[in-house]
């Protein structure tokens with residue numbers, strides 16, 4: 001018999017999440033039926049979307065939503081022999097039983113590449129960067145691309161893909177250590193948005209001619225300022241709005257119409273699953289760039305399933321450099 005631990009949402013978040021909003025539970029899993037597979041989670045992802053989507057689609061008492069890299073430990077399903085690795089969407093659990101549906105087998109995975117990257121650069125966040133940049137921003141060589149939350153899971157891939165595409169890249173992040181990292185991985189310009197005196201001046205200094213593309217991960221005040229520095233026919237990919245995820249009262253800001261009209265801008269929100277039909281092809285390309293060293297990957301690994309809430313709250317506070325994951 002296997003005892004599985006899970007983290008449940010005890011109380012809906014109000015403002016920034018607290019330890020007391022989470023509860024650790026333990027259950028005994030039943031015996032496998034024909035077709036079933038028993039998995040153990042090896043790495044779990046903590047992502048910003050868990051904050052807004054918990055409010056939108058979870059009830060108190062539900063297991064926290066989320067994905068993991070998991071390994072088969074017992075199987076009555078020939079598609080998933082013992083030892084097989086998958087990416088699953090089974091929430092914050094140490095073990096779970098699946099009927100084999102809605103799992104993604106890890107593609108060919110070179111020995112030297114950590115499997116945790118299937119939750120980061122070679123997974124959902126990397127795909128978000130890829131499709132947001134190529135399908136929404138429609139980058140062209142010579143474009144100047146601005147990216148926020150640039151040292152995180154999505155942003156760090158956006159910047160490196162834009163460099164592969166021949167663009168000039170400007171990144172913003174919330175610490176000097178992150179800014180130094182951005183320069184190290186090839187960003188042309190980077191600044192700490194928390195310490196620059198004026199965001200407007202910092203954006204102007206980084207690109208006096210303005211920006212062709214803005215990959216927006218944060219929304220809020222920063223984006224209102226950036227909007228005024230877009231070039232004519234600029235493209236804005238609205239990927240996320242983390243600056244507002246913990247707000248109890250929605251932010252009110254300058255409205256977008258005037259700057260959009262003056263410079264004939266395009267602004268489009270997107271969710272990465274829109275391109276599920278191109279997922280496998282994009283993952284192959286991301287894996288190849290990682291293997292070739294053209295995309296560098298950083299991970300912020302927290303050890304221990306017990307620390308899931310701390311890892312999640314730490315990521316929301318900006319403690320992570322690269323992708324935030326938990327090693328069980």
Ligand SMILES: NC(=O)C1=CN([C@@H]2O[C@H](COP(=O)(O)OP(=O)(O)OC[C@H]3O[C@@H](n4cnc5c(N)ncnc54)[C@H](OP(=O)(O)O)[C@@H]3O)[C@@H](O)[C@H]2O)C=CC1
Nearest residue numbers: 048149152153154173174217240241242243270271272318
């Ligand atoms: N549309 C889609 O399909 C998807 C959208 N996303 C979105 O992309 C964004 C980045 O996600 P992801 O790369 O996984 O996360 P990150 O790895 O970038 O981690 C979150 C980062 O957000 C930054 N942050 C936190 N609070 C603020 C704030 N108030 N203002 C500015 N930055 C803040 C912090 O970095 P710092 O220290 O720099 O402040 C923190 O490290 C999120 O908005 C997420 O919702 C992600 C996946 C899919």
Ligand SMILES: CCCCCC(=O)/C=C/[C@@H]1[C@@H](C/C=C\CCCC(=O)O)[C@@H](O)C[C@H]1O
Nearest residue numbers: 048049052053056057124239240271272273
């Ligand atoms: C205002 C919220 C914006 C969030 C942007 C973001 O980070 C999106 C991430 C998605 C994420 C969606 C998560 C759960 C969907 C649940 C659907 C429902 O039942 O409401 C996940 O799919 C990975 C990213 O595509």
